[in-house]
Amino acid sequence: MSVYQPVRRRTVPDLLRSHADGERLPMVTCYDYTSARVVDRTSIPMVLVGDSLGMVVQGQDSTLPVTLDDVIYHCRAVVRGTRRALVVADLPFLTYATPEDALRSAGRLMAEGGAGAVKLEGGRTVAPTVRRLVDAGIPVMGHLGLTPQSVHQIGLRVQGKDAARAEELLRDAEALAEAGAWSIVLELVPAPLADAITARVPVPTIGIGSGAGCSGEVQVWHDVLGLYDEHVPRHTTRYATLADHAAAALDRLADDVRERRFPTAANAAAMDPEVLAEAVRRADEPT
Ligand SMILES: Nc1nc(=O)c2c([nH]1)NC[C@@H]1CN(c3ccc(C(=O)N[C@@H](CCC(=O)O)C(=O)O)cc3)CN21
């Protein structure tokens, strides 16, 4: 018997069920309506409206200048473009400095942005904040390792290579899970440490540059599609070279305009020459 299944957006419990069933959790960042419609044609179950938008969309050199209003704006567009994917939104720099700030900021991402979950960076120090959000009904994804909002303290380097820092990350991950985080991004953590964290915490880990042992993987849209040519991070594999395709297409467009091959008659409306002649006659008369 076949039962009609209406299209429904994934929720956090849906993704946790997939994880419990042994499925891996692919995730990609997404920042606009048109891209969101592309993701929604795929099997990718969740997207991140990341503050990386500051770098790949706005051209800033870090994620720090991104505002809550910026993320809300992009989140609304992504929610409009997706019917099936869970939309997770990043809490930007200094929008969750206290649990009360976090509640207000995350509340706006959910209520105005339409997000289904939020993500924030940090470990034990943000655990009370995570608890506060979860108690208010907001699913929280943690983010440990290379946390780009702390670039001025830790740089853009792999985190957890020495025993002291690795111990910190193990404790941070446990604290986040204990505080109610439903999943944890592990960014640029050595693969064996990511494996150890994944084995130790009861929630799925979502890696980026942290090896194949995490429960899922998140990548930045522009990196995997070959749209960001400033730097291809080691943690990325290009699955397409869209910027090259776009540039080649635009060069053909420019040539065709110069050589009058484009636009063609089919690209504009026609008009009865008699009607136009009449209009010109009238326009020539003094008013
Ligand atoms: N386009 C883009 N992709 C990302 O993955 C990304 C952003 N932007 N912006 C926010 C953060 C910053 N991230 C970054 C940025 C640079 C490196 C980087 O330069 N990595 C070095 C390797 C570092 C190491 O091994 O210690 C590299 O050579 O790629 C890593 C993560 C990850 N996130």
Ligand SMILES: CC(C)C(=O)C(=O)O
């Ligand atoms: C790289 C991912 C994890 C992120 O936080 C972002 O895109 O902002």
Ligand SMILES: [Mg+2]
């Ligand atoms: Mg981010």
